[in-house]
Amino acid sequence: MAKGVVKMTVSSVTQKLGAIDVEHVGRTYTDANGNRIEALQDVSINIRPGEFISLIGPSGCGKTTLLRLIAGLDKPQAGELFLDSERIKGTNHERGLVFQQSNLFPWETIENNISAGLKARKVYKERKQEIAHYIQIAGLKGFERSYPHQVSGGMAQRASLVRALINDPKVLLLDEPLGALDSFTRIELQNKLLELWYERGTTMVLVTHDVDEAIYLSDRIVIMTPRPGKIEEVVEVKLPRPRARNDASFIALRSEILEKLHLVSSTKQIEYYL
């Protein structure tokens, strides 16, 4: 609870925005066989500044497509997207993206990977003394000169997290960043993510397969369905923070969400008994 209070004050002091408005967005792909696939159909959602929101759903539901549209790596065919009422056109450092694989540049050292954003934006000289701080945040002190393949998966993912954060993005887009990690490292990184979120009040949009992860981290969970990709429901997570995974309300919410994902269907069970 105390951490939540800290978060409120920080975000109000820095006045950092980061509201995303997705309005009636549609995106269709043509696959290798020439079939049209509706990745997104008439999707609308308003993400509040400083909110932690998760997109969850079976594969093919368009959650990664939606994330790439927000990042500006892809263009919608219908509808519009806005960041703080400004229309999203192309990529920008204000919308940072962390990929499923660490995706660090293999030819740069950890330090140069972390500072890549500063160089990309030509603010390296002014801000290079901050790099050490970010290396510290990532817990990578002593590994500045290592190359990405020389460190573990968790370390690489922490590096790519701060690589995006060093640009002070208003929104951090997370495309299953913890999906490829073992469960131990995963939990450690979830806590790191929360810690950074409390401190900075950055809007977080997380794509995940993991219901537990979504509940543990999010303010709201967006459940999506495939073919065509649509928002099925938005679930508000009202559990107090810090959250405990074995809490009764946590478990209840998990089964509720799983139910909505049609993975565990209580209605079917009832039919069964009848």
Place this chain on the structure above:
Amino acid sequence: MSISEQYIQDKSFETNEQVASSQPEEVFSKDLHGLREKYWKKPSSIWPLLQIAPFIVALVVNFVFPTVQDVSMLPYRIFLVAVITFLMGAYVLTFINRKIKIITNHKSQFYFAVGIVLIMWDVSTTKSNFFPLPFFPSLAQILQVMVEDYQSLLISTLYSLRLLVFGFAIGTVLGLTTGVLIGWYKQWNYWLFPIIKVIGIVPAIAWIPVAMFIFPSSFYTEVFLIVICVWFPVAFMTSNGILGIQKSYFEAAKTLGGNERFLIFKVAIPGAMPSIFVGIYTAISLSFATLVISEMIGAVAGLGWYINWAKSWSNYAKVFASIIVMAIVFSFVMSVIFKIRDRVLIWQKGLLK
């Protein structure tokens, strides 16, 4: 790296000073381990000493048996003494340095065989005339020619090197530029790639007649030929390398706020470097061949020219001398390029294994 080690490293941000201080030692032992993998011959106490013997025998044979050819033996004897001194020095150092010990041990059998070959060579030429002159000169005679004619050999070497450096530098710059253009821009790819593909297949020396009337001097002609044979493989492999880079690296660079310039210079070119060096490697081999052939045809100096000139005098000792110098110079150039490659691609170390 085992999983437990990884875990230790992963957790090491809490105790990173310890890890950092223990790193150099670990690297050193890994280095020695790598050495043993590369120099795999079984450790022996005899071979490092035994390898010196045939060279001493060669020296004795050279002194004891009468010489039937007209040749100055001094350069050959100095050469043998130098080799013996070198091997003895290496043997002494094996007691001090572990690295030298491993390498000397590994190479000793080979040096032993080289010594035997030298004895046989000397006996079958200067001592017996079994292989007749002028086609099969002795090593003594080749060395004698090298010493006596060192000035023209040196000038020829410098000529060839100058040609190689100019041609190679221009060719690489042009190759990189065209490679980036056709690898990055669709329009450039559309217009230039077919030309590169077709012209690249034709050996550079086929252009000799054309180049000879286009360029004012033989030097420019030769530079042109080397540029041609460097340009296309480098361009081809550069564009290939850029097209082979994972899209997600470009996407990451974009979301970090990188503009096109950043994408080209910080992602496309470094990402294509492994492929670029394959192109450079191909190019350097081709340019050695082109260099020698083009010098044989129109040049006024150079190692290729030297071979041709010596041949017309039937001085095969000079031909062999030139070949030996070529072998030394070209392997030196090669090793410089490998050094540069290892430096540039240091990030790949351990990635491909």
